[in-house]
Amino acid sequence: MMREMALPLEEESDLDPLLDRIGDARCVLLGEASHGTHEYYAWRAALTRRLIAEHGFSFVAVEGDWPDCWEVNRSVTAGDRDPRDVLDGYRRWPTWMWANQETVNFCRWLRGHNAGRPGGAGFYGLDVYSLWESLRAIMDYLGAHRPEYLETARAAYRCFEPYDEDPQLYAFAPDDCTDEVLAILNRLRRKPADDLNVLQNAEVAAGADRYYRAMLGGGPRSWNIRDIHMADTLDRLLHFHGDGSRAVVWAHNTHVGDARATTMADAGMVNLGQLVRDRHGRDQTVIVGFAGGTGEVVAASRWGDPMEIMPVPRPRPGSLEAGLSDDSPEHALYIFSDRPDAPWLTSTLGHRAIGVVYDPTRDYRNYVPSRLGERYDALCWFRRTTALEPLHLEAARQGELETLPTGV
Known part of the structure; x- marks a missing residue:
């Protein structure tokens, strides 16, 4: 069933069916199954470039700090600094989330796209840490x-x-x-x-x-405060950009995928994807999740530790990723409205979520039970993944407090 629904995902033109699915939606939320995987960042950027260039999206809002991202915004709209220099200045742990070559490539493209356009498409941070x-x-x-x-x-x-x-x-x-x-x-x-x-x-x-x-x-309250803050920030940005503005959001799957379709809801947690759907409507919100099989990821062994390139083992048996590994092409795009009643979309499957803290020997703990067809509107799949390319080695810890789920 998975292979029957699979659409090719090899070239940027393969995103056409997803763009058709997005249609006139005002908010497009693009996830990632880790904060350290090249394929998630690169394909998320490819889709965003098309949304901005071809469909007039107004800005990108990311799971990052407001002051740091404001400097990136200035570099892509005013062009006074190379975005690489700005991103290379990130020092809050984990720096690799945004101080990486994949983000540099996108932001340099965005600066070029904005050149000569009044205002231009912005780049903002949604998070609460700063x-x-x-x-x-x-x-x-x-x-x-x-x-x-x-x-x-x-x-x-x-x-x-x-x-x-x-x-x-x-x-x-x-x-x-x-x-x-x-x-x-x-x-x-x-x-x-x-x-x-x-x-x-x-x-x-x-x-x-x-x-x-x-x-x-303890408990879910701090997580909820953070995600409500992100949703409120997104609404302020839409208001600031005016009637007809459209937003792309980049954040971990645990933030953008509707929490009500996971066991996060059983723990009393709400998240950004759920709030955006409630505030703007299902017809104005499209959520795209990402998933991968084996490969490599940039993460840390403990909160605040230096970054490492770690192996990502074969998925846990019975999980979404195990099923996709057995019955899916190397890369694939799934649009759930094509077969909303497919058993793998309506049943509950473990879905891997790797945060900034990761232990490959305990990968079995990194799965969120999910009903995929309710959590997302589409999914991008990569059988083998490669590590993100950080701009610099991790600096000494500037500690934040760990959140639930661990390290995302």
Whole structure:
């Protein structure tokens, strides 16, 4: 059955059926089964290039930090810096997620595409981690443009100073800085700034405060805060770009694939794909998952450790990937609306999810039970995968707190 549904996926023109499936959808969410696989990044970029060049999509929003991605956005829209130089400056662990040659290739293409076009297609970060970087960006802006608000921002920064930019110290501290962060955000919301960057940095600071404090209680709450923040950021970007704007999202399968079709929902977790479908409608949202068999991946053995090129073993028996390995071409595109009642789309199968932390000897733990036909609208399959090409060796840890599912 899998082979019967398989469409070729060898050249960019093979994406035509998927573009037809996307049609007039406003939000296209493109996943990845790991943060360190060349094929996922390269084919995701290929589809995005066509969505922007041929279908007028307005921006790409990725599972990355807002301040870092804002610098990438400036490089692809204003052209003042080579995107490679900007991406090579990424130092927050895990740097390889975005400081890699595959992202450089896409961003250089995007800068060339935008040349001579007013505004151009943007590149933004959806994530919530950049607490201290966002606070510094807010103070820089207020000092130059709204000095009457600067003392409010300084009060927040002073509150966080004792934690030495260590989110774990802040997460487990008896006191919090929530009131100080909300004071900044509320002031900017009451009299909105024309500058998207400063307002979003304030939203990030408030979201990061909630996220880190939620780590104290464990469970799904911190995950939910993060994914709701990403969905809210996406909505702000669509509003900023105006009526008729269209978005491409890049994030791990565990974020973009509808959580209600997995055991994540049983654990009380919501995710970005679920929220986008609810807010914008199933007819305006297309979600594309990615899956691979054996090969190599860039990951780390433990949270904060240096990157390694690791082997990816044969898939666990009975999993989605095992079935595709046995009954699918080397590369294939599956569009689920072609056969929505196919048994492998309606039954529950383990679906491999490799995060930034990975142990190949315990690969059996890296499977999310999923009903594929409900989780995604389409799937890109690669029997053998190769490692991403990082721009530089991993720097010393700048620790964030690990989230659930592990390391994604």
